[in-house]
Amino acid sequence: MHVFSKLTCRQLTYYFIFCILSSMKLYNTLSRNKEKFEPMGKAVTMYACGPTVYNYAHIGNMRTYVFLDLLRRGLRLNGFKLKGVLNITDVGHLLSDADEGEDKMVKAAKERKMSPWDIAKYFTEVFFKDCEKLNIGKSEIIAFATEHIKEMIDYVAELEKKGYAYETEDGIYFDVSKFESYGKLSRIKLDEQQAGKRVKLNTQKRNPYDFALWKKAEPNHIMQWESPWGMGFPGWHIECSAMAKKYLGQVFDIHSGGVDHIPIHHENEIAQSEALEGKKTVNYWLHGEFMLVDGGKMSKSLGNTYTISNLEERGYSPLDFRYFCLNAHYRKPLNFTFEGLDGAKTALSRLYSAIEKHKFSNVTTDKKTIEEYRKKLLDAINDDLNIPLALGHLWTLLKNEPSIDIYNLSLEYDKVLGLSLEKVEKTVEEKVNIDIPKNIIELAEKRLDAKKAKDFASADALRNEIQKLGYSLIDTKDGFEIKPL
Numbered sequence: 001m002h003v004f005s006k007l008t009c010r011q012l013t014y015y016f017i018f019c020i021l022s023s024m025k026l027y028n029t030l031s032r033n034k035e036k037f038e039p040m041g042k043a044v045t046m047y048a049c050g051p052t053v054y055n056y057a058h059i060g061n062m063r064t065y066v067f068l069d070l071l072r073r074g075l076r077l078n079g080f081k082l083k084g085v086l087n088i089t090d091v092g093h094l095l096s097d098a099d100e101g102e103d104k105m106v107k108a109a110k111e112r113k114m115s116p117w118d119i120a121k122y123f124t125e126v127f128f129k130d131c132e133k134l135n136i137g138k139s140e141i142i143a144f145a146t147e148h149i150k151e152m153i154d155y156v157a158e159l160e161k162k163g164y165a166y167e168t169e170d171g172i173y174f175d176v177s178k179f180e181s182y183g184k185l186s187r188i189k190l191d192e193q194q195a196g197k198r199v200k201l202n203t204q205k206r207n208p209y210d211f212a213l214w215k216k217a218e219p220n221h222i223m224q225w226e227s228p229w230g231m232g233f234p235g236w237h238i239e240c241s242a243m244a245k246k247y248l249g250q251v252f253d254i255h256s257g258g259v260d261h262i263p264i265h266h267e268n269e270i271a272q273s274e275a276l277e278g279k280k281t282v283n284y285w286l287h288g289e290f291m292l293v294d295g296g297k298m299s300k301s302l303g304n305t306y307t308i309s310n311l312e313e314r315g316y317s318p319l320d321f322r323y324f325c326l327n328a329h330y331r332k333p334l335n336f337t338f339e340g341l342d343g344a345k346t347a348l349s350r351l352y353s354a355i356e357k358h359k360f361s362n363v364t365t366d367k368k369t370i371e372e373y374r375k376k377l378l379d380a381i382n383d384d385l386n387i388p389l390a391l392g393h394l395w396t397l398l399k400n401e402p403s404i405d406i407y408n409l410s411l412e413y414d415k416v417l418g419l420s421l422e423k424v425e426k427t428v429e430e431k432v433n434i435d436i437p438k439n440i441i442e443l444a445e446k447r448l449d450a451k452k453a454k455d456f457a458s459a460d461a462l463r464n465e466i467q468k469l470g471y472s473l474i475d476t477k478d479g480f481e482i483k484p485l
């Protein structure tokens with residue numbers, strides 16, 4: 001018998017109200033609305049645009065991956081299993097997102113006098129080390145563009161067969177005029193834009209918004225592969241559509257990235273994939289806002305791009321930076337300043353002290369309070385990942401009298417916040433005693449007993465013995481403290 005048939009009408013109403021209230025809402029860039037999140041299958045299928053590994057990822061890039069991590073943790077808090085793909089762009093991303101200029105990988109290879117593969121390997125490793133330092137969990141599938149050239153060629157060939165692609169002297173292009181809803185993510189209207197921003201540098205393109213699916217390579221181009229159109233390399237956008245399809249299927253739940261991807265990269269991904277499949281291929285488009293520096297753009301030419309290592313060199317921990325990111329909602333621009341980072345550093349160290357107070361308590365807290373704060377966490381996360389609100393609730397929770405239940409609940413908060421709260425150290429006093437060998441502690445306890453029994457001769461002898469073994473004993477109000485000599 002189905003469980004619902006055993007419930008009364010009132011119980012059923014409560015059950016459905018609970019489900020509605022506790023369901024996760026996420027802001028979908030496509031609809032410009034917060035929508036109830038309903039995955040299609042047992043595991044949430046998600047694709048995130050990964051780094052172009054031609055250089056060190058800067059803190060702006062890392063903000064976007066902190067956002068991805070918070071999203072993944074928020075989904076897990078709701079009990080969802082995840083199947084996520086993060087791609088590594090190691091070919092095809094030209095200097096301008098709109099297919100102009102040199103390939104970023106090739107340019108870096110020339111400048112550093114290394115092969116593009118070595119460049120990719122090096123910067124990919126640094127990227128994942130930074131992720132680890134920031135407690136950014138790894139996606140289930142990491143997909144390198146250069147390992148999926150065949151899938152991309154097949155994808156382009158299929159688009160060509162369906163009449164969406166055409167050949168020019170320098171490559172194969174997607175004809176945006178054939179895809180009626182081009183521009184629906186960024187809400188641009190092609191007829192109003194034709195003479196607009198995107199300059200038509202390539203005179204063989206039919207429309208200024210047409211984009212490269214495949215580029216033909218000059219004989220001396222370092223990265224090139226055989227294709228039905230001669231030697232060449234893939235366009236940047238095709239890698240995401242082809243790899244998402246390979247690992248997640250024709251339709252998947254979530255696609256994420258930074259807001260800069262909305263008008264070009266993701267618009268083009270939608271065009272390619274919907275043209276190929278003849279239907280919507282992504283249910284939720286999620287975008288993280290940019291990190292600014294001193295109120296302006298972060299750019300290498302202005303000398304204001306910092307990496308996680310740069311911050312470490314200046315005495316900040318990667319988690320200070322993570323805390324800094326948690327202070328702003330992912331859809332709000334976040335202005336990076338060192339004063340702001342100082343504030344985050346101080347706040348995080350206060351948070352650790354506040355946690356410590358609860359960690360070593362053996363007092364408990366009433367169930368109602370704990371449930372109330374557990375719900376507050378879920379409600380905040382389910383309201384389009386309101387992490388600043390969740391952080392605020394944690395601070396209020398910690399202001400309560402020390403309690404082990406509060407400590408345990410803080411760790412539940414940390415499953416989403418990712419601030420390593422479980423690593424909070426014991427107080428110096430306790431740590432000293434913990435590192436001391438068992439036989440020394442036994443001698444110290446014997447001495448304490450002797451002292452309490454006013455057997456001072458034995459107490460002194462035991463103290464000497466402890467000293468001979470390399471430890472000093474200090475009497476404290478509650479007992480003793482032992483330190484290595």
Ligand code: AMP
Pocket residue numbers: 049050051052053059060061062063064089257258259260261289290291292298
């Ligand atoms: P890229 O390596 O250029 O492909 O970028 C990697 C990710 O970082 C993409 O999702 C971008 O949208 C994102 N991104 C680039 N610059 C910033 C920034 N200043 N703030 C936040 N995210 C950024």
Ligand code: ZN
Pocket residue numbers: 048049050240265
């Ligand atoms: Zn992408």
